[in-house]
Amino acid sequence: MAKRDPILIVGGGLGGLTTALALARRGWPARVLEGAPQFGAIGYGIQFGPNVFHAFDRLGLSEKVLAIADFPVALSMMDALSAKELVHVPTGPSFRARFKYPYIVVHRIDLHNILLDACRQNGAIELVPDAMVTGFEDRGDAVAVETKEGGAFSGAALVAADGLSSWFRARLIGDGDPRPSGYVAFRTIVPMAQVKADLSRDNVSLWAGPGLHVVHYPLRRGTEFNIVAVFRTATHSERGDPAVYRTELEHTYRNVHPAARSLIGMFDMRWRRAVSDRDPVRHWHRGRVVLLGDAAHGPLQSLAQGAGMAIEDGCCLGELIAATDGDFTGAFRRFEAARLLRTARVQLESRAIWDFYHLDEGVARDVRNATVADWDEAHLFNCLAWLYDGPAVPEAKGP
Numbered sequence: 001m002a003k004r005d006p007i008l009i010v011g012g013g014l015g016g017l018t019t020a021l022a023l024a025r026r027g028w029p030a031r032v033l034e035g036a037p038q039f040g041a042i043g044y045g046i047q048f049g050p051n052v053f054h055a056f057d058r059l060g061l062s063e064k065v066l067a068i069a070d071f072p073v074a075l076s077m078m079d080a081l082s083a084k085e086l087v088h089v090p091t092g093p094s095f096r097a098r099f100k101y102p103y104i105v106v107h108r109i110d111l112h113n114i115l116l117d118a119c120r121q122n123g124a125i126e127l128v129p130d131a132m133v134t135g136f137e138d139r140g141d142a143v144a145v146e147t148k149e150g151g152a153f154s155g156a157a158l159v160a161a162d163g164l165s166s167w168f169r170a171r172l173i174g175d176g177d178p179r180p181s182g183y184v185a186f187r188t189i190v191p192m193a194q195v196k197a198d199l200s201r202d203n204v205s206l207w208a209g210p211g212l213h214v215v216h217y218p219l220r221r222g223t224e225f226n227i228v229a230v231f232r233t234a235t236h237s238e239r240g241d242p243a244v245y246r247t248e249l250e251h252t253y254r255n256v257h258p259a260a261r262s263l264i265g266m267f268d269m270r271w272r273r274a275v276s277d278r279d280p281v282r283h284w285h286r287g288r289v290v291l292l293g294d295a296a297h298g299p300l301q302s303l304a305q306g307a308g309m310a311i312e313d314g315c316c317l318g319e320l321i322a323a324t325d326g327d328f329t330g331a332f333r334r335f336e337a338a339r340l341l342r343t344a345r346v347q348l349e350s351r352a353i354w355d356f357y358h359l360d361e362g363v364a365r366d367v368r369n370a371t372v373a374d375w376d377e378a379h380l381f382n383c384l385a386w387l388y389d390g391p392a393v394p395e396a397k398g399p
Helices: 014-025 052-059 062-067 093-099 108-120 167-172 242-252 306-323 328-357 363-372 377-388
Strands: 007-010 030-033 045-048 074-079 085-090 104-107 125-128 133-138 143-147 152-155 158-160 179-191 204-209 212-219 224-232 272-277 289-291
Touching (some): 014 030, 014 052, 014 108, 014 125, 014 306, 030 152, 045 212, 052 062, 085 093, 085 363, 085 377, 104 212, 133 167, 158 167, 167 289
Parallel strands (some): 030 125, 074 204, 158 289
Antiparallel strands (some): 133 143
16 A cells, blocks of 8 residues: 555544545545544444445445344335324345345444444554544645544544534534424334234334334344334423423323334333434535535435435545545545435435325325325335435546
């Protein structure tokens, strides 16, 4: 490898680690700065469509990811009040034949560890924990950062993969806090043996109701059950205590079907988050600094594509930096051009689907239910093709 200054990556999540691996694959050293005392991930489930495997294939990680994945037999949308199945997307042989790869669910920690292990085994990647960036300077030919702990690092360029509430976005774009949706989310994982309700244990199931939804699916070879409850509330931006959260949750779900309502009592009330996203913007970089993943284009979770878009970003950016041989401004412009419409579509369609899930009782809900009744497998696959067929990614030549 030719002697090169490392590229700084701020944020040791899925997008940041993927970027480091993509850069190292093309001969560029990377230094990943993580603000937490150690590299880690929130311990809940995550869904991935077939599109993410285009990135995992490039990084040589598909087999390892498949080894820790669960494979739901379908994606189901249920009416939360009646328990009628509204949409059924089979994810078995016909799905794989059409999209070449499976639909998977994984424990986020398990996937994070695969990426971390790959980074640790690569001599071109340095992982630096306990490095919360508090200042940076673009010097024209390099970027320098300072950390809360008094550290100082410099690199040829900087990739900010620091999440939805990105510190770097505030300084590069300055468009304020993430856009609140008015909803909150609770997440929990329980042993599968504790789930007594009469509901699917091998699908990704979403129960859609007036101003609320519940998602559940299996993890870790069906030994665990991941559950997410989301609902609209005037208290979405407020902090409370577990007892207040429990009362609000039980009141909100009082009218849903008993099978879905039975899950509500299983939630750990300590994990409650406001649900937010970002408005699409055309430019994610300034000089030698570029935003990536949720920092650039954070969506609502309707399409389960936030992490997938960050991973796609990382592979695309790694290829473009290599293709331009260190012309970072040129690489970042091409990165924006390559990723803008796809990620903006994910953001905007996620908002539209969000409203589609949460229709109040009335004519609009009746129209939705009648409309989706005519959606067959071919129609559903066609609707998903733009997303699951994966992105066009430029590929640099040579190591």
